[in-house]
Amino acid sequence: MSDQIQFIVEKLNQEPFRKNYNLITFDSLESMQLLQLLNDVLGEIDPKHAVDIREELPEQTAKRMLSLLGILKYKPPGSISDLSAFRQGLVTGSKPVIHPVLHWLLQRTNELKKRAYLARFLVKLEVPAEFLQDDTVADINKQYEELMEAFKNLHKECEQLKTSGLSTAEIRRDISAMEEEKDQLIKRVERLKKRVETVQNHQRMLEIARQLRLEKEREESLAQQKQEQKNQLFHAEQRLQRAQLQLKEMHHAVVDSKPESLMKKLEEEINFNSYLVTEKIPRELESKKNSAYFLQKVVAEPAMSQSDLNVLEIKINEVNAQMNQLIEKRMMKYEPIDSKFSMYRQQASIISRKKEAKAEELQAAKEEMSSTERQMLQKTNQAHELEGSEVLKGDEFKHYVNKLRSKNTFYKKKRLEIAEITAEYGILQRTEELLKQRHEAIQQQLQAIEDKKGISGYSYTQEELERVSAVKSEMDEMKGRTLDNMSEMVKKLNTMVAEKKASLAPVIKELRQLRQKCQELSQECDEKKIQYDSCAAGLESNRSTLEQEVKGLLEECVQEESNYRYINCMKRNLEIQLQRAKEEMKAYVSPDPQERRKAIREQYTRVILEQENLGKKLREKQKVVRESHGPNMKQIKMWQDFEQLMECKRECFLKQQNQTAIGQVIQEGGKDRLVL
Numbered sequence: 001m002s003d004q005i006q007f008i009v010e011k012l013n014q015e016p017f018r019k020n021y022n023l024i025t026f027d028s029l030e031s032m033q034l035l036q037l038l039n040d041v042l043g044e045i046d047p048k049h050a051v052d053i054r055e056e057l058p059e060q061t062a063k064r065m066l067s068l069l070g071i072l073k074y075k076p077p078g079s080i081s082d083l084s085a086f087r088q089g090l091v092t093g094s095k096p097v098i099h100p101v102l103h104w105l106l107q108r109t110n111e112l113k114k115r116a117y118l119a120r121f122l123v124k125l126e127v128p129a130e131f132l133q134d135d136t137v138a139d140i141n142k143q144y145e146e147l148m149e150a151f152k153n154l155h156k157e158c159e160q161l162k163t164s165g166l167s168t169a170e171i172r173r174d175i176s177a178m179e180e181e182k183d184q185l186i187k188r189v190e191r192l193k194k195r196v197e198t199v200q201n202h203q204r205m206l207e208i209a210r211q212l213r214l215e216k217e218r219e220e221s222l223a224q225q226k227q228e229q230k231n232q233l234f235h236a237e238q239r240l241q242r243a244q245l246q247l248k249e250m251h252h253a254v255v256d257s258k259p260e261s262l263m264k265k266l267e268e269e270i271n272f273n274s275y276l277v278t279e280k281i282p283r284e285l286e287s288k289k290n291s292a293y294f295l296q297k298v299v300a301e302p303a304m305s306q307s308d309l310n311v312l313e314i315k316i317n318e319v320n321a322q323m324n325q326l327i328e329k330r331m332m333k334y335e336p337i338d339s340k341f342s343m344y345r346q347q348a349s350i351i352s353r354k355k356e357a358k359a360e361e362l363q364a365a366k367e368e369m370s371s372t373e374r375q376m377l378q379k380t381n382q383a384h385e386l387e388g389s390e391v392l393k394g395d396e397f398k399h400y401v402n403k404l405r406s407k408n409t410f411y412k413k414k415r416l417e418i419a420e421i422t423a424e425y426g427i428l429q430r431t432e433e434l435l436k437q438r439h440e441a442i443q444q445q446l447q448a449i450e451d452k453k454g455i456s457g458y459s460y461t462q463e464e465l466e467r468v469s470a471v472k473s474e475m476d477e478m479k480g481r482t483l484d485n486m487s488e489m490v491k492k493l494n495t496m497v498a499e500k501k502a503s504l505a506p507v508i509k510e511l512r513q514l515r516q517k518c519q520e521l522s523q524e525c526d527e528k529k530i531q532y533d534s535c536a537a538g539l540e541s542n543r544s545t546l547e548q549e550v551k552g553l554l555e556e557c558v559q560e561e562s563n564y565r566y567i568n569c570m571k572r573n574l575e576i577q578l579q580r581a582k583e584e585m586k587a588y589v590s591p592d593p594q595e596r597r598k599a600i601r602e603q604y605t606r607v608i609l610e611q612e613n614l615g616k617k618l619r620e621k622q623k624v625v626r627e628s629h630g631p632n633m634k635q636i637k638m639w640q641d642f643e644q645l646m647e648c649k650r651e652c653f654l655k656q657q658n659q660t661a662i663g664q665v666i667q668e669g670g671k672d673r674l675v676l
Contacts, residue, residue, distance in 0.1 A: 004103045011106040012037070016044060031093025035061065038098055041105050042068055046116040062091045071119045072112050074104060121151050136565045242377055272362065280359055 009026050012019040017040065029037070036053055042065060043050030049068060053061045066087065076086045089097030105112060125144070131137050196202045587599040 004099060008099065008102050008106060017041075033093075034095065034098045035093040038065070038102060038105075041102060045072070045105065045109065045112045058091050062087060065090060068116070069101070071123065072105075072115055074101065076100075118155070122148060124148070131569075134565055134569065136562060238377075238381055241380065245377070245380070272359070275355075275359060276363075280356065 005023060005026065009021050009023060011017070012021055012026075019037075032053075039049060039051065039053050039061070046068060049064065056064075076083070086097060088094075090101075127137065127141055132141060196206070199205070584600055587595045588601060
């Protein structure tokens with residue numbers, strides 16, 4: 001309890017309360033001051049409650065505080081089990097009631113502020129069922145609920161934006177940077193306009209540039225549409241491949257199957273699906289609903305401490321123990337020893353559990369099979385994308401294996417041939433090297449002989465002349481062949497042009513006729529289009545006038561209906577008020593005193609008398625307080641003077657002790673000097 005009071009005092013001394021309390025002053029607060037303090041804390045949470053409780057009645061204060069505590073989901077502690085006692089303690093300002101409330105409020109002020117703010121918009125107004133029968137009231141109530149849902153969504157988005165890390169300073173900087181960039185762009189556009197105005201035909205060039213931009217945008221949109229259509233085509237091809245694969249699998253499944261096996265398979269699937277629909281799925285759905293209901297119930301409960309959880313665990317253990325005892329008693333009472341029903345029940349429960357386990361295994365196997373099928377489809381699609389072939393099955397795979405074997409033998413033969421050719425190539429390469437060496441030796445000998453004879457370079461020059469003559473002869477032959485080819489090609493082109501002219505002459509005649517016909521049809525189309533546009537404009541104007549008339553009539557109808565419903569509501573209210581007035585008059589005139597007590601007038605007179613008596617008592621109490629105020633203040637002044645007097649005596653005593661101690665030290669020092 002002391003820790004609780006210390007926490008309350010610390011929180012009240014901080015912002016925004018700044019009460020400057022200590023433990024003694026807080027504990028000495030009267031009931032009215034405690035209530036005002038509680039009201040100040042509630043006013044900090046919800047500004048509507050920032051009022052002076054002296055200006056309202058105690059019942060109104062208690063009602064207002066209880067309503068706000070109910071909205072904030074405050075749960076009274078376990079020591080206050082009776083709600084009426086809690087309400088009475090709240091009215092009278094009892095410390096055992098006010099202190100826990102203050103501790104709970106000051107622990108979670110920010111959270112409660114948010115909850116109070118949301119309660120202003122999310123606490124639903126309960127409309128009586130008889131008023132909801134009216135269409136207008138029902139529509140307004142529906143709009144009210146839709147607006148409430150919209151507020152919830154907007155508040156969630158706002159909280160997400162607050163926690164997303166975006167700050168207003170960054171947004172302002174971005175906006176200012178964008179505005180500066182916009183100004184720079186505007187100035188740049190103005191400069192470009194001034195430069196363009198000096199160019200001839202700038203308007204036409206601007207129009208052409210605009211058309212070019214539009215065509216580029218159209219080209220981009222067409223490219224995007226083309227890409228989308230390619231994607232759609234790719235997805236359609238994938239669906240077609242899956243369908244073909246399923247069809248092939250169904251063909252393979254049907255090839256060796258009989259009607260009896262197919263019917264048996266279908267019956268098994270139907271039985272399994274009916275078991276899932278009638279037994280398994282409803283049971284799982286019911287369990288999910290129960291768990292969701294309990295979770296919602298737990299969420300709706302206020303925050304619980306560890307002690308509350310321990311209490312709940314103890315209660316759960318006690319209830320489980322009682323349940324086990326009751327089950328044992330029932331088994332001992334209603335089931336005879338020699339009865340075989342228990343065995344049958346156990347067997348039935350075991351079979352049902354096995355059935356459920358097998359159904360779950362079958363469901364898991366089906367899911368695994370569907371996942372493997374999806375993976376297989378993905379792999380086949382990847383293989384198709386990589387220009388691979390389809391996955392082979394059955395006889396096709398056997399044929400493919402035989403083909404691979406034959407290819408393997410053929411590959412081995414060719415490999416042997418390549419090895420032989422490689423060996424022969426090595427021999428020829430060695431022979432070529434030997435011949436090159438011999439040729440180099442002969443060339444060196446020939447060059448030495450030419451040097452001796454004085455005709456060095458003769459053999460090289462002769463070889464070059466022979467090579468040039470051979471190249472010249474080859475070029476002459478090529479020129480002759482190319483001239484012949486060109487003459488033949490010219491002849492062929494002339495003949496092809498003549499043939500094309502002869503074949504295109506009738507087509508050109510038909511095209512001229514069709515062009516004339518197209519011009520005539522285009523003129524007729526333009527005339528018909530003008531007629532259609534004029535007729536459509538007239539019909540559109542007539543339709544708009546009719547729509548305006550219908551709209552005005554509908555608005556008048558809605559207005560008259562709303563007036564009618566408003567008058568009906570007023571009539572019902574007046575009838576109810578008249579009925580209450582008759583009942584009040586009947587109760588007031590009735591000779592029965594019990595009936596008279598039920599009258600509102602009698603109730604208000606009793607309340608007025610009670611309030612007058614209470615006012616008299618309070619005035620008497622005020623008079624006593626005023627009479628005792630002067631002596632009490634005088635006594636406080638005397639106590640303060642007495643305290644100052646005692647403080648002065650204490651200081652004098654301390655000074656005297658210090659002086660005596662200093663004198664003793666001085667005397668001892670003098671004695672020491674005399675001894676020396």
